[in-house]
Amino acid sequence: MNGQSSLQENVLNQTIFGDVLLLGFHSLSRYRFVLFVSFLVIYTFILSGNLLIIFVTLSNKLLHSPMFFFLCNLSLSEIFFTTNIIPKMLQIFLKNGVTVSLYGCFTQLSFFGIFLITESFLLTVMSYDRFLAICKPLYYSSTMHFSFCCYLSLACWILPFLIMSTSLGFLLKLDFCRRINVIDHFFCDFVPILGLSCSDTSTVRLVVYLLSPASTIFPFLFIIVTYVCIIRAILTIQSVTGKKKAFSTCSSHLSVVCTYYITLFMVYLVPSSGHSLQLNKVLSLLYTVMTPLLNPFIYSLNNREIKSAMALSFKNQKSLKVLVLYNK
Template sequence: MFLNEILLLGFQRLGNYRFVFSPTLIFVYTFILSGNTIIILVILSNKLLQSPMYFFLCNLSFSEIICTTIIFPIMLQSLLRNGITLSLIGCLTQFFFFASLVLTESFLLTVMSYDRYLAICRPLHYSSIMNFRFCCYLSLACWTSSFLMMSFVIGILTQQDFCGQRNTIDHFFCDLVPILDLSCSDTSDVKFTVYLFSPLSVFCPFLFITMTYISIIRSVLSIRSATGKKKAFSTCTSHVIVVSTYYITLFMVYLVPTNSFLQINKVLSLLYTVITPLVNPFIYSLSNREIKAGIAMYLNWKIKMRP
C-alpha cells in the first residue's frame, strides 16, 4: 500500500446549505441513539419482554447504534469541513465494521423471522426450541459469521496496491466500490469473494424470510377465528415493516450502477444509513403494544426515581 491518505468528499455540492443540513443530521443521529437505547433499556428492565423476539430486537438495536456511530461522526465532519482526510487504514476499518454490521442485521432479521415462524406455525414446540441457550447461539452465530466473512474480504482487500494515482472518494463513507476504484491492481479476487458471499449473506436470508412468511400466512389463514388471525398477524407486523425497509433500501443502493448514477447512489446510501435505523424505533414502539407499555412503565419508573 503506497496510498497514505484518502480525501472523502462527502456532500461538497451542497455548498452553504451544508450548514443547514448539519443540524438536521445531528438531530437524526441523536434520535437514533436515544430511540434504540430506550428500546434496549425497556426490554432489559421489563420481565414481560424477556422473550426470544425481544432478545433479538435488542441485538438489532445494538447493531444499529454501532453502525450509525461508525458513519455519522465522519459524515458530519466531512459535511462541515467540505471534505475530510482519512488514512487508508482508517477507511478500510470503517468499511469493515460498517459492512460487518450490515450483514449482522441481515442475519438477525432472518433469525427473527424463524422465531415468528416457530411461534405461529409450530407453537407446541416453540418453548422447547427457542430456549435462552439456543437464542444466544443464534445471536452469536449472526455476529461472528458476518465479521468472519468481512475479515476474509478485508484480508484480500489489503493485498491490493493503492499507488496514490487516485486518492479521492466522492462519497460520505468508505464503501467497497469507491475503495476498489482507488486500486491500481487487479481487483478480480476481491470482486469474486464479494460475489461469493453476497448470496450467503443477503439473498439467501431474504429468500428464507420470504419462505417463512409464506408459511406464516398459510397458517394464519387456516385460523377460523378473526380475532386469532388479527392477533397472529399483529405479532409479525413490526418485523415485516423493518425487513421491507431494510431490503428495499439495500437493494436500491447496491443494484443502481454507481458509475452512471453516482449522486443518486449517494442519496440512496444516505437513505439506507439514516432512514432504516431512524424508523426502526418508531416501528417497534408505535405498532407494538408491549413495547409501548414497556416504554410507559420505564418512563414512569424514571420519574419516580427522581429526587
C-alpha cells in the same frame, strides 16, 4: 467540478501517500451547516430510540422473551452501524470534505460490512422466531430456549467478522498508487475503494460476489419462505381477532425487513450505470441513516408490548419521583 478541483488542491499539500479524500455532498456545500445540524439531530434520535428499546426491554420482565432478546441485539447493531458512519459524515459537513488514511478507510468499510451483515442475520433469526411462534406454537418453548437464543445471537455477530475478514484479506493485497485517492461519497464503500486501485481487482470482486449471497440474498430468501408459511398459517385462523393478533406479532419485523432490503438491493443490485452518483448517495442514506431512524419508531408504535412496557416504565419513574419528594 471546479469546487471539487479546488477542494482537492486545498488538501493535496496536507495529504501523505495513500490518504483518501471523502467529498461527501460537496455540491451542497452552501447548506453544510444545515445538513450538519439535521444529521446531528437524526443521530441523536437514532441513539436515544435504540437505547430506549434496550433499556425498556431489559428492565421489564414481561419483555424477557426471544423476540425482544433479538430486538435488543438489532438495536445494538443499529447503534454500532450508524456510529461507524454518521460521526465521520458530520465531520465532512463541517470541513466540506475530509481526508482519512487508507487503512482508516479499510477499517470503516470492514465495520460497515460487519454490522450490515449482522443486521441481515438478526432479521433472519427474528423471522425464524416468528415462524415458530405462529406455525409451530407447540414446539416454540422447547426450541427457542435461552441457550439456543444465545447461540443464534453469537452466530449473528461472529459470522460477519469471518466474512469481512476474508474480504479484507484480499482487499489489503491491492495496490493504491496515487498520492491522494478521491471518493465521491460520504463513507468508504466497497465499489469506490476498488475504483481507486491501480492493480487487478477481479479476484477481490469474485470473492465478494461469492460471499454476498451468504450474507444478504440467502437470508432474504429465507425470510420470504418463512413469511409465506406465516401468512398461510394466519389465513387458516378462523376468528378475525385471532388473525389480527397473529399478524400484529410480526408486522413490525416485516416493516423493518421491507425498508432494509428494498434500499439495500436498490444500491447494490441495480447496476451502477443505472443511476447517478448523487442518487447512489441518496439511496445509501436511506439504509445507513433513515432505516436505523425509523426502526425504533416502527417497533415502538406497532408493538403492543413495547408501548405497554414504555408506559409502565414512565409511570414507575413518575411514582418514584413522587415518593422521593414525599419523603423529603
